[in-house]
Amino acid sequence: DAGVIQSPRHEVTEMGQEVTLRCKPISGHDYLFWYRQTMMRGLELLIYFNNNVPIDDSGMPEDRFSAKMPNASFSTLKIQPSEPRDSAVYFCASSLALYGTEAFFGQGTRLTVV
Amino acid sequence: AQSVAQPEDQVNVAEGNPLTVKCTYSVSGNPYLFWYVQYPNRGLQFLLKYITGDNLVKGSYGFEAEFNKSQTSFHLKKPSALVSDSALYFCAVRDGGNDMRFGAGTRLTVKP
Numbered sequence: 511d512a513g514v515i516q517s518p519r520h521e522v523t524e525m526g527q528e529v530t531l532r533c534k535p536i537s538g539h540d541y542l543f544w545y546r547q548t549m550m551r552g553l554e555l556l557i558y559f560n561n562n563v564p565i566d567d568s569g570m571p572e573d574r575f576s577a578k579m580p581n582a583s584f585s586t587l588k589i590q591p592s593e594p595r596d597s598a599v600y601f602c603a604s605s606l607a608l609y610g611t612e613a614f615f616g617q618g619t620r621l622t623v624v
Numbered sequence: 625a626q627s628v629a630q631p632e633d634q635v636n637v638a639e640g641n642p643l644t645v646k647c648t649y650s651v652s653g654n655p656y657l658f659w660y661v662q663y664p665n666r667g668l669q670f671l672l673k674y675i676t677g678d679n680l681v682k683g684s685y686g687f688e689a690e691f692n693k694s695q696t697s698f699h700l701k702k703p704s705a706l707v708s709d710s711a712l713y714f715c716a717v718r719d720g721g722n723d724m725r726f727g728a729g730t731r732l733t734v735k736p
Contacts, residue, residue: 514667543724553668553714553726566723601667605724610656610675613724615667 514616516602520623528590531619535584535604543613544577544587553601559585560607581583592623626651626717628698630727637705638735645700645730647715657698658716659689659725668714674698685709705734 515534523529535542543558557567562579570577574593579585589596599620603613628649637643647693649655656675660668672683689700700713715727 541722543677545726552728555723555725558723560722603668603724610673611675612658612670613718614670615660617667 514602514604514614516600516616518599519617519621520620520622521552522624523592525593525623526622528588529592529596529621529623531587531600531602531621533585533602535585536614537583538606539604540615541605541613542579542585543603543605544585545603547601547618548597550581552608556587559591583588584607588599592621594623597622625725626655626719627725628657628715628717628727630713630715630730632688634726634731634733636733636735639707640704642702643700643702643705643709643732643734645713645715645732647698647700647727648696649698649715649717650696650720651717653719655691655698656718657689659683659687659698659700659720660714660716660726662712662729664711671700671713676735680732705732705736709734 517532544556546554556569557577559579577587599618601618603615605611605613658673659671662668671687672681674681674691682688687702710733712729712731714729718724
């Protein structure tokens with residue numbers, strides 16, 4: 511298995527533009543997580559899905575952020591409109607549903623909003 | 625809600641010396657605890673986990689962690705540090721099969 515695949519690896523966009531980050535989880539995994547990593551706030555859980563259904567989106571910072579999982583193989587995190595403070599590394603991770611199972615992380619998308 | 629705390633932002637050790645990276649946890653039920661490592665410009669890599677059983681858990685790259693229920697701790701250890709162990713280390717807790725929460729991270733620097 512190729513692991514969790516995220517695209518793009520790097521994204522530079524202008525303030526006000528829409529940004530879409532993509533994630534392909536490991537096949538067979540039931541859970542998908544989106545995290546944001548910054549120096550100031552560390553690793554924050556934004557939202558997670560179970561069997562394609564959003565379970566907890568309390569970590570999504572604002573209405574400008576939205577996430578979808580249309581099928582078991584694909585998820586998106588969208589920011590519209592983007593702002594400079596959204597600059598961060600965004601990670602996607604997936605795991606099985608078994609208790610105590612570890613999550614596997616993608617390489618991340620480094621987003622820079624100028 | 626479950627949480628973990630990593631009290632040290634930075635840990636410095638000399639190569640060949642033992643290392644410890646500290647983590648304490650807070651959960652309402654049984655703790656499922658994890659350690660991850662992050663190298664520059666990379667995603668997080670799983671090192672080891674505690675679910676149940678032996679309090680000393682062995683993981684990748686010679687790392688181990690000791691679960692201590694009375695002190696609610698799950699410290700990461702290695703008997704002899706390598707320069708290549710220098711990285712950012714995260715402790716995490718998972719509530720059953722649900723969400724996974726991470727500590728703030730500890731930057732480990734191993735000096736030759």
